[in-house]
Amino acid sequence: MDIDSSAPAIALHSVIKKFKEVTAVNDLSFTIGQGEFVALLGPNGAGKTTLVEMIEGLQFPTSGEIFVFGKNWKGHQHFLHRQLGISLQETRFIDKLTVYETLNLFASFYNLPVERINQVMSMVGLDEKRKTYTVNLSGGQRQRLALGVGLLNNPRLLLLDEPTTGLDPTSRREIWNILMDLKKNERTTLILTTHYMEEASFLCERIIIMDHGKVIAKGTLDELLAHHNKGEIIEFIAGCTVNTDQLAAIPGVRSIHRASGDKLRLIVDNIITVLPLVMQEMDKQMCGFMSLECRKFTLDDLFVSLTGRTLND
Amino acid sequence: MSRSLIQLSLIHFREFVREPGILFWSIFFPMLMAWVLGIAFSSKPETLESFAVVKNSEGPYFGLKTLIDSSKLKINRAHQVEYVKVFEDSKLGRTTFRFTYTSWDSALIMLKRGQIQLILKESPSRLEYHFDPRSSEAKLGYIYLSSLMKNGKLHEAGEDIMPLTRIGTRYIDFLVPGLIALGMMNSIFWGMCYGLVEMRMKKLLRRMVATPMKKSEFLLSHFIARLSLSLLEGLILLTFSWFYFHITIQGSIAALLLVFFAGDFAFAGISILVSSRVSNTRVATAIVNAMTMPMMVLSGVFFSYHNFPDFVIPFIKVLPLTLLADSLRSIFIEGAGFHEVMGALIILPLLGTITFTLGLKWYKWY
């Protein structure tokens, strides 16, 4: 049986997942096309893992329907298991099995040749560790092993739940490179949950932001920022006490916030036109800058303004 | 065997040889236990009978005085006066009598502490024995002392004692089949219950069922691994006991293997049932303990269960460990064949099938 190339990789229809007290996923409907790379962003408890695990067939929706490559999990388990590659938010492998043996174990479920094991092992950079027991791997190495296990069967749909959390910047880059290579062959669909907006914008053209089980924004990075036109940001620490009313009166300044400590944050229409006016006003108040930073609105800022929480909290 | 079944089974064998703790507890510990207990109960019998004697102002009891006069006087660590008399008997071995002179109150304390089993209260005309009639040890002390004062010997003239030392009737012959059964139970309960729950807790189980892995192969691999490992453990213990204590199997080897298989199957089924919904290894530990402890005590591994009250014996007899230990024992030392162990050969697989089916029905894979 082969994949129907016209079917979307994933289609959700009014999916709800309730636990005793919480509604982890609250009435979601969207589709993801084949070959797309999609990031699922959201703070802790947003419902990302629950959603991803329902797509993986490891949890079942309270109501609503999920189609993967046009097929429901009921009755197509065998087929779908072969198309999917996953890495769970947290998996520990068998302590006293080596990296190679672990990969070989999983390869045997798909009946893959030994060459594939070696291929994947070097892909995720664990060649040197082939004889190391999984219990003796570092956290990052363990995550790379988990990714390797997910890649073994050359999946058509890859679902990675926080694959780079806790990794150092170099290892994170390495994983990004592996995923970018997959993107080139246009055969794989990727859904990735993350707390890093940098990761989302680097790897994925589509971003879905979730909170409290709902999608609160989605689109490409540019679309998101354009659609939620929140302006630009000037942040500074002044050398003296500033009269904020005067600053707020400057045309083009939308609002003023106390960011952290002494830091003031101005949300403005356009840095280039507003910044000179701000500097003039500060001169008038005979106040110098201890620090000054101007930047565009980022996904992080967008996230904070949408949810009132930061991504990493 | 398919490649995935081989890989799945290999997990257990690799763990077995790579985890030194497993090797120790499943191979050396049973051997050590057989050795210690075997030695303890097969060395020359030695009995110690301890009495507290409470004096009376009117004078001593004649029979006891004669005995005490021929005893050695000692002062013990508690500064009490003690008389020790040793009897050597070629048949009964060495029996030591120890009499401690003390007051009634301190005699009671000594009794509570288990330092003595009987209190003697003497007067010239009578000797009172105070002891707990439920304690067979105390009763034996009474009979020995009484016989000794009457005849100056531990047994009557005209009676003869013939010690049994033929292979098959020693304590070690009783013990080893029980130890093999116990080892099997422990190996399977711990290996499977704990192992399966640990996989679930680590989220490894859900990772594995998200692949085309066959669930039947997964469970089968556990069974294959446990069966072969418990067979190995049993074989090693058997070889050791054969070598050291000259234990032999007098009954049918084929029946023995079948009983072994049936026992493994029953324990595996129970393991799958009790671990079917547990997702925490601490709970698993508690469950395994709750199952193994009572069976270890009740099922007559170390001592015959016939000393338990009559009404619980029918219940004890159908415990899986009892069925297994009794069948192994009857094959080992009574020369039993298929016919004699038929009961176990029917009940154990039946139990295994029922528990396995229910367990599988409720099994929490995700």
Ligand SMILES: Nc1ncnc2c1ncn2[C@@H]1O[C@H](COP(=O)(O)OP(=O)(O)OP(=O)(O)O)[C@@H](O)[C@H]1O
């Ligand atoms: N098995 C469960 N039983 C009860 N509640 C659950 C269960 N699994 C998840 N939840 C709840 O559902 C909500 C969503 O959890 P989920 O794990 O999907 O969040 P998440 O977005 O993956 O968070 P994180 O970024 O921390 O991984 C949380 O409030 C969580 O407490």
Ligand SMILES: [Mg+2]
């Ligand atoms: Mg999560």
